[in-house]
Amino acid sequence: MSRVTRIKGVADIFPPDSALFTSMEAAARVVFSRFGFRELRTPLLEFSELYARSIGAETDVVQKEMYVFDGGKGRSFALRPEATAGVMRAYIDAGLGAKESVSRLFTLGPMFRHERPQLGRMRQFHQINCECLGSGSPVADAEMIVMLLQFLREIGINGLTLKLNSLGCADCRPRYRAALGAFLASLDADALCPDCARRAGTNPLRVLDCKVSACRELTLNAPSLADAQCSVCKSHFAAVLDFLRARSIDYELDHRLVRGLDYYCRTTFELVSGAIGAQSAVAGGGRYDGLVRNLGGPDVPGVGFACGMERLALLMGKPDAPVPDFFIVAACADAQKQAFSLAQELRDANFHGTVAFSVVSLKSLMRQAHKSGARWCLIVGQNGADAPAVTIKNMTDGSQTSAPMSEIFSLFSHKREFEHASTQR
RNA sequence: GCGGAAGUAGCUCAGUUGGUAGAGCACCUGGUUGUGGCCCAGGCGGCCGUGGGUUCAAGUCCCAUCUUUCGCCCCA
Numbered sequence: 001m002s003r004v005t006r007i008k009g010v011a012d013i014f015p016p017d018s019a020l021f022t023s024m025e026a027a028a029r030v031v032f033s034r035f036g037f038r039e040l041r042t043p044l045l046e047f048s049e050l051y052a053r054s055i056g057a058e059t060d061v062v063q064k065e066m067y068v069f070d071g072g073k074g075r076s077f078a079l080r081p082e083a084t085a086g087v088m089r090a091y092i093d094a095g096l097g098a099k100e101s102v103s104r105l106f107t108l109g110p111m112f113r114h115e116r117p118q119l120g121r122m123r124q125f126h127q128i129n130c131e132c133l134g135s136g137s138p139v140a141d142a143e144m145i146v147m148l149l150q151f152l153r154e155i156g157i158n159g160l161t162l163k164l165n166s167l168g169c170a171d172c173r174p175r176y177r178a179a180l181g182a183f184l185a186s187l188d189a190d191a192l193c194p195d196c197a198r199r200a201g202t203n204p205l206r207v208l209d210c211k212v213s214a215c216r217e218l219t220l221n222a223p224s225l226a227d228a229q230c231s232v233c234k235s236h237f238a239a240v241l242d243f244l245r246a247r248s249i250d251y252e253l254d255h256r257l258v259r260g261l262d263y264y265c266r267t268t269f270e271l272v273s274g275a276i277g278a279q280s281a282v283a284g285g286g287r288y289d290g291l292v293r294n295l296g297g298p299d300v301p302g303v304g305f306a307c308g309m310e311r312l313a314l315l316m317g318k319p320d321a322p323v324p325d326f327f328i329v330a331a332c333a334d335a336q337k338q339a340f341s342l343a344q345e346l347r348d349a350n351f352h353g354t355v356a357f358s359v360v361s362l363k364s365l366m367r368q369a370h371k372s373g374a375r376w377c378l379i380v381g382q383n384g385a386d387a388p389a390v391t392i393k394n395m396t397d398g399s400q401t402s403a404p405m406s407e408i409f410s411l412f413s414h415k416r417e418f419e420h421a422s423t424q425r
Numbered sequence: 426g427c428g429g430a431a432g433u434a435g436c437u438c439a440g441u442u443g444g445u446a447g448a449g450c451a452c453c454u455g456g457u458u459g460u461g462g463c464c465c466a467g468g469c470g471g472c473c474g475u476g477g478g479u480u481c482a483a484g485u486c487c488c489a490u491c492u493u494u495c496g497c498c499c500c501a
Contacts, residue, residue: 008492060499064426082501111501116426118495127501195498206499260500270501281501308501360453366461379461398460 009115009123011310016321020313021126025108027154028128035147037104037130042086044110048076053295054085056262058202065113079112082261083129084288084304085295091133092297102134108309119314120279126309130285133292136301138236141267141287142243144303148271148283149249152307157315160271160282162250165257166237167205168229169265170290176228180204183222191218209256216256225255233266240267263288267303276314283307326353326412327374327395329365335381338405342380342390345409370395378408 006012013021029039048068055061061081071077080086087105096103108128117123130147132140145162152160168176184192184200184207192200193212200207208219229237244251251269259268268286276282285305293299326346330339336359343355353374356365362379369377379391390408393400403411 005492065499113500115499116497117493118497121500125501129501278496279500284501306501311501361455361461363455363461364453370460370462377461393460395460395462398462400460 007123009117011122011124016318017313019319020316021309023319024128024155024309024312024316028106028108028151031151031154032106032130032147035104035143037106037132037147040087040090040105040107041109042080042083042090042107044080044112045077046080046086046089047071048078050085050089050295051078051081054088054261054263054291055082059260059262061113061261065115067112067114081113082111083107083109083127083306084131084261084263084291087129087131087304088133088292088295088297088302092292092295097134097292097298097300100134102132104130104132106130118279119277120308120311122310127306128309129304129306131302131304133302134300135303136236136289138239138243138267140303141240142247144285144305145244145249145269146247148285148305148307152271152283152312155312155316157282157312160273161252163254163257163270163272164241164251165254165268166226166229166233166266167258167264167268167286168225168233172228172230172233173265176223176225177204179223179228180207180225187218205258206260209258219256236266259284259286263291263294265289269305271307273311273315276311279311281308282311282315321373322352324353324372324374325351326376326378327356327369327372328353328378328380329356329362329369331362331379331381333359339378339380342378342405342408346412349409349413351412369393376412378412380405 032039048066051062051066057063066081067079069077087107091097091103091105106129108126110124110126112124114123115121128151130144132144149162152158167173181200181204184196184204190197191214192207193210193215196207196210196212196215199210205225207215208222208225210216210219226234241251254270257268257270259270264286266287266289268284270284271282272280273282274280283305284307285303287301287303289301290299291302326343328339328343330336339355343353346353353376354372356368358365358368366377375395377393377395379393381389389402390405391400391402392408392411
C-alpha cells in the first residue's frame with residue numbers, strides 16, 4: 001500500500017515546537033491587549049483582487065507566489081499570502097472607521113505563498129500581525145515598534161537589529177522614483193545584475209536592496225531617498241526617531257530598506273537576526289497611509305507590522321516537556337480494569353498521567369514508566385489475587401510502599417504526606 | 426523558475442578499487458541487580474527512493490525520474 005504524503009512546504013508542528021507556537025500566541029494576546037489591541041480573525045480565503053489592489057499587481061507575491069483558484073461564477077479566490085489586506089477589507093466591511101477614530105487590531109494564523117521552501121520559509125507559514133488604523137501621528141509608528149519589541153522580550157527574544165527607513169509619501173515618492181529610474185537608465189546596460197536590470201524598469205526602488213555587491217556599489221551614487229522627501233515626510237520620520245530615542249531604543253538607519261509590498265509609505269522597519277540562516281528578517285512593517293482608500297474605504301492612515309512565527313521559533317529556547325504526575329501499570333491482565341479506573345479518579349482530581357496499554361512483561365512496563373518521566377509509578381494488582389493492592393513506587397529514589405486499592409486515592413491526593421511517609425521507610 | 430547537497434532497519438547514520446546487508450538508539454525476550462532504572466546476552470526488523478543501463482556480479486559505476494534539504498530570487 002502506498003503511503004500518503006505531505007504537501008511540499010507545509011509542516012506538521014509537533015512538540016516541543018507546538019508549545020512554542022502556543023506560548024507565542026499567548027504572549028501576543030497578553031502584550032497587545034496592554035496596548036489596547038483587540039483580536040480580529042479574518043478568513044483564509046479572499047477574492048484575489050484584494051491582494052492585487054493592496055500588495056500590488058506587479059509584486060512577486062501576487063504574480064508568482066499566490067495560491068489562486070477558481071471560485072466559481074467567474075470570481076478568482078486566493079489563499080491569503082499576508083494578513084494586512086484582509087484586515088483592511090474587514091475594517092471597511094464593518095464600517096469601523098465610522099464607529100471609532102482609531103482601530104487597534106491584531107490577527108494571527110497561517111498564510112500561504114508558493115515559494116521554494118528553505119530554513120525559515122514554508123509555503124504555509126504563520127504570522128502575528130498588528131494594525132493601527134486612523135492615526136497619522138508618528139506616535140503610532142513609535143508605539144508599534146515599542147509594542148513589537150515588548151512582545152519579543154516577553155517570549156525571550158532579544159538582540160535583534162532594528163532597521164529603519166522612510167520611503168516618502170504619495171507626493172514625494174513618485175518624484176524620487178522617477179529620478180532613480182533616470183539614474184539607473186544612465187548606467188551601462190550590463191552593469192547591473194540581470195535581476196536589477198529588470199527591476200530598474202518595474203520597481204526601481206528594489207534595486208537599492210539588491211544583495212549583489214556590484215549593484216550595491218553602483219547605487220552608492222544614486223540619488224538619496226532621504227534627500228528627495230518632502231518636508232512633511234522628513235519631520236514625520238524625525239519625530240518617530242525622537243520617540244524611539246526617548247525610550248533608548250537602538251536602531252540602524254538603512255536607506256536600502258525597501259519593502260516589497262507596494263502599500264508602504266513613510267516609516268518602514270525590519271527586525272533582523274544573524275542566527276537563523278538566510279531568511280533573516282524576523283519581523284517587518286511600516287506605514288501605509290493610502291491603502292484603505294485604495295480599497296474603496298475611507299481615507300484613513302495606518303501603520304502595522306507582521307512577524308513570522310516559524311522564524312521566531314528558531315530563536316526561542318526549547319521548552320521543557322511537561323512531567324506527568326503518575327504512570328500506571330497493571331501487573332496482570334486481570335488488573336487492567338482497576339488500573340484504568342484508578343487513573344481516571346486521579347485525573348478527576350487534576351493529576352495528570354497515563355496508563356500503560358501493553359500486555360508485555362512487568363519489567364518492560366517498568367522501563368516504559370521510567371521513560372515517561374513520571375514521578376510516581378502505580379503498579380496495580382501485584383500482591384496476589386485476593387486483595388487488590390497497589391504498589392506506589394517513587395521513581396526518583398526507588399522507594400516503594402503498598403496499600404489496598406481503597407486507600408490509594410487518598411494517599412496519592414495527599415502527595416506531600418505520602419512523600420514524607422515514603423522517605424521515612 | 427535556477428543552483429548545491431542528500432535519499433540504506435521505525436530513528437541517526439556507516440558501507441573500502443563493484444563480490445552474501447552493518448552499527449548505535451528504539452522495541453520484544455531472557456539474565457543480573459534492593460532504584461523492576463543501569464548493565465549483559467539474544468531476538469525483531471531492509472525492493473539500499475523509483476525506473477532503466479553497464480557487468481559473471483551493482484547499495485557502490487552511468488542515465489533518467491521522484492522526494493527531502495540548504496541557498497538564489499522573494500518575503501516575515
